[in-house]
Amino acid sequence: MNKWTEMKTAYRLGKLGTLSATAEDLGIHRSTVMRHIDALEAALSVKLFQRNDRGYIPTEAGLEVMRLGEVTDVQFTQFVNNASSAERELAGKLSITCVSELAPMLMPLIMEYQTLFPKMQVDILGDIRKFALEYGEADIAIRMGPRPDTPDNIVFEFAQFELKLCAHVDYIERFGIPNKSNIAEHKFIALNERVAHLPWNEWVYNHIPTQQIVLTSSVGQVLNYALHHGFGIGVSTKETIANNSALIEVDIEQQWQVNAWMLVHRDMLNMPKVRAFIDLVKRASLHLELNI
Secondary structure (H helix, E strand, O other): OOOHHHHHHHHHHHHHOOHHHHHHHHOOOHHHHHHHHHHHHHHHOOOOEEEEOOEEEEOHHHHHHHHHHHHHHHHHHHHHHHHHHHHHHOOEEEEEEEOHHHHHHHHHHHHHHHHHOOOEEEEEEOOOOOOOHHHOOOOEEEEEOOOOOOOOEEEEEEEEEEEEEEEEHHHHHHHOOOOOOOHHHOOEEEEOOOOOOOHHHHHHHHHOOHHHEEEEEOOHHHHHHHHHOOOOEEEEEHHHHHHOOOEEEOOOOOEEEEEEEEEEEOOOOOOHHHHHHHHHHHHOOOOOOOOO
């Protein structure tokens, strides 16, 4: 039996006692109050009120409806207050999906976000696969490559950076300096899954013999570790190479200008926890070192 509306009307009528007061309280017509009560009594096969010149007096069954209504009203009020408080204080969880290479750029933003809203948890989904925002798999997505054109997502520019091939000095001491003529003879590290929105990784697979790709991983941090321990040639940002004397740029006139975009499903855009993070990103300076 789906009689929530009628139950609420009966509860308010029991408290207020008259059709006029109940109708005004609920913002409905007196005749609608009467229809609700008649329908509920018919559905329950019980009399809920005695009608007299003083108004509507609850029967024993009517008093039971009032007790149930009181409990429901209190619980609903508590829910509304808790939900409103959570919205005001931003308590809960924000999930962000991005490739792991972008995590160093995100960390200062997340720290500031949690300083402003200490009751917020942040869950980073650092998987290569693209999580579906339309199915609630993540609140925010940060993706690299061409500007996304998915119709249900709002797209914001997040950052732009330049990637270049480089090698650690330990690698160069062991295998020599790579150049355009011998690059295919050198050892490389790469992601173990080929995805079109990571063009530097595609370049490795398209230009380097398979047997020269000596180490692969699905985790960007593992590749970063391997690069800094001389396993093979990898990629890093122009800024990172310039600021790290142990990394040597491989000069083969190959580089990638990469854009990063922040995506939010249009239905989530104005959720306070999401809006607060977007506003923070817009305010923040994104000239952050990216250690890839």
